[in-house]
């Protein structure tokens with residue numbers, strides 16, 4: 001018998017954030033040393049945990065027998081809680097029929113990419129970007145067009161570049177605000193410019209806002225695209241993973257702001273698509289109700305802790321000759337530039353093998369990510385300082 005080979009489209013799936021882990025495992029096996037992993041954006045791996053009252057709600061859901069398959073669209077009570085939450089937080093007016101609950105934001109992303117595009121249709125995506133928007137898009141036959149985010153201006157989207165890329169095959173513009181991997185938070189003005197451009201070309205906007213309350217200054221919140229959009233249709237993607245520190249519960253959702261019902265057919269197709277995966281985790285949905293309806297006081301605690309870590313990493317990276325980084329205004333990522341005559345992939349591999357520090361290379365975040373790497377600054381200060389000491393020493397040796 002012959003070996004069974006996956007089709008080309010499956011062979012091309014790459015995810016550098018997790019692939020670097022394989023290299024890290026090799027390093028640990030070969031050297032017997034432990035790595036310092038600054039590659040995965042999971043607060044629950046460090047000193048963060050979901051608020052107590054939502055853990056209690058999860059336990060209560062289990063104890064009261066919520067073990068069954070839920071509604072494919074999400075439990076009705078959760079969708080009602082989402083409608084109230086979005087009204088309270090973002091002043092958007094939606095109905096429960098505009099909401100679909102998913103297995104994390106990741107499933108919302110996959111659903112949109114799998115269902116909303118003809119083969120070869122184009123989606124404008126920010127670059128640097130969250131990698132699945134590139135790789136999952138290609139897998140589903142969507143052509144990702146990377147629009148530049150301007151590093152020197154704090155990584156904000158270049159509106160002129162977006163305009164240059166639009167073609168008759170373009171269907172939608174994606175915004176990630178606050179942005180992974182750059183930590184940029186776009187102003188309401190910049191978001192409005194993107195919405196207006198979408199309106200001009202008859203496109204809809206997909207707005208990934210899963211870090212919306214992880215913002216260090218100003219109102220502590222990134223602008224919500226849907227509430228700025230008037231007639232332009234917007235699909236918002238949200239998740240309990242980051243703001244509610246529940247990455248492993250796999251609860252996210254998407255909703256449509258669609259005053260002219262232009263997305264109705266897509267929405268029905270998303271709903272049917274979600275039926276074939278049956279439903280998402282039922283008890284976790286009841287915990288999500290408690291998260292959205294209950295006290296929100298934990299967010300202040302997250303921000304206070306993370307601001308110190310952000311300031312530390314930002315200061316120390318910029319003190320290292322040959323590295324430079326824009327200050328992240330949100331999220332827990334920083335995206336330093338490497339000015340050392342070595343490419344990002346070699347830098348990250350050599351860094352790992354000489355110091356045990358694990359960071360993914362910027363090329364995995366898109367063309368405009370090249371010559372950078374991403375640091376997750378979730379760990380406590382002593383771990384960050386240890387990692388930065390090692391990075392500093394490694395860079396000195398490179399020169």
Ligand SMILES: Cc1ncc(COP(=O)(O)O)c(C=O)c1O
Nearest residue numbers: 041104105106130180239241252
């Ligand atoms: C921008 C962005 N969108 C979506 C996701 C997926 O998140 P989840 O599926 O845990 O909700 C992530 C995860 O890091 C992300 O950074």
